[in-house]
Amino acid sequence: MEFRTQVKNESDIEIWEKSEAYDDYIGFIIAMNKSIYAIPLNKPLVLSDQVKQVLSILNIINDWISEVEPLKESCRFGNKAFAKFYNLLKIKIPDILSKEFSSVENQILTELATYLIESFGNSTRIDYGTGHELSFCMFLCGLFKVNILKKEDSKATVNIIFARYIEIIRRLQIRYQMEPAGSHGAWSLDDYQFVPFIWGSAQLIENPDLTPNLFVDDKYVQQFKSKYMFLGCIDFIMQVKKGLFHEHSNQLWNISGVQSWNKINDGLIKMYKKEVLGKFPIIQHVPFGNLFKYKSCTKQQTPLLASFKIPT
Structure with missing residues (x-):
């Protein structure tokens, strides 16, 4: 199957939302989300060799940033x-990737490499946004689809691999003064990101120490930023933006008024589907092929990642 973009106009979004690719991707987002309910970043995890492989690749990429002076x-x-x-x-x-994942066929490796490369931003516009974040999540999802990462790697996929990716992305944004992609970050929550707020809110579900109204309080941000991804996001915003929080991050300020992390988590997933996965300016750049198939998902088909059976 040819590996190329398929969403050419607004009407194609409906086809994308009914595709196997969409079902697999949103299944991945929800499976990872469920795997880290009430699991903080600092909880010790046993890392598989495959998780260590992916982490090693990210660390190599981080070294390249050090090599390239602004x-x-x-x-x-x-x-x-x-x-x-x-x-x-x-x-x-x-x-x-060819060396690390030698058991994977060449066409799939090409697709995985494309998703990984495109997850670090656009070299012409020198910008980064939720489309690039989407590309990294598709890379991770692809690793599950080809059985490199397995169900037991779910927690580490979020709390170790994705958390490391976010660290590297923030370093890129500052070092190379990257612009928010799209209309000044219109399809994200902090100009650049969305998914860490989803998975970060899952980590905080049923947390007795940190109710939603407290995440805008700098005292709590400093106390919990290394423990919870959501608070790490808030800390980064406070570092790079000046002025009052409710003025520069109004959407997040409104979210702090929601009663529970469960409601925030559910609401963010719905918002992500609409404001990121449902937006033509983002999805028009996504290539589809053998890993993510741009064809309708029939009622008889079970989304690939539904087999995770991660307990809620």
Whole structure:
């Protein structure tokens, strides 16, 4: 099957939302979400060799950031040294994946490499947004689909691998002055991200120490930022934005008024489907092929990741 973009106009969004690819992807998001209910980032986890492999790849990418110094000249829209870093991704990632995952067929490796490369931003616009985040989640989902990552790796996929990815992305954003993708981050919660707020709210479900109204209080942010992904996101916002929180992050301020983390978590998943997965400007860039099939999911089909059977 040819690996290419398929969503060419607004009407194609409906086809995407009924596709196997959509079912597999949203199944992945929900399965990972359920796996970390009330599981903080600092809870010790046993890491499989496969999780360590993926983590090693991310650490190599992080080293490349250190190698590529930002240009000293003033750059109005992002630092152009990012293009040099991105070129390293394009040149080296296919070979690294081929070596690390030698049991996977070449076409699938090509698709996995594309999702991973595109998850670090756009080298022309020097921007980053939820479409790039989506690409990384598709990379992770793809690893489950080809049985590199397994059900027992679910917690580590979020709390170790994805958390490391977010650290690297934040480093990129600051080092190369990356712009928010889209209409000034219109399809995200903090200009850049969405998924860490979903999975981060799952970590806080039934938490007696941190009710939703407290996550905008800097004292609690500093106390819990290394323990909960959601608070880490809030801390990053407070570092990079000036002024009153309710002015620069109004959506999050409104969320702090919701009564429970369960309601926040459910609401964020619904919002993600509508504001990210349902938006043509984002999905038009997503390539489909053998891993994620752009064809209708019949009623007889069971989404691949429904077999996780992770207890709620």
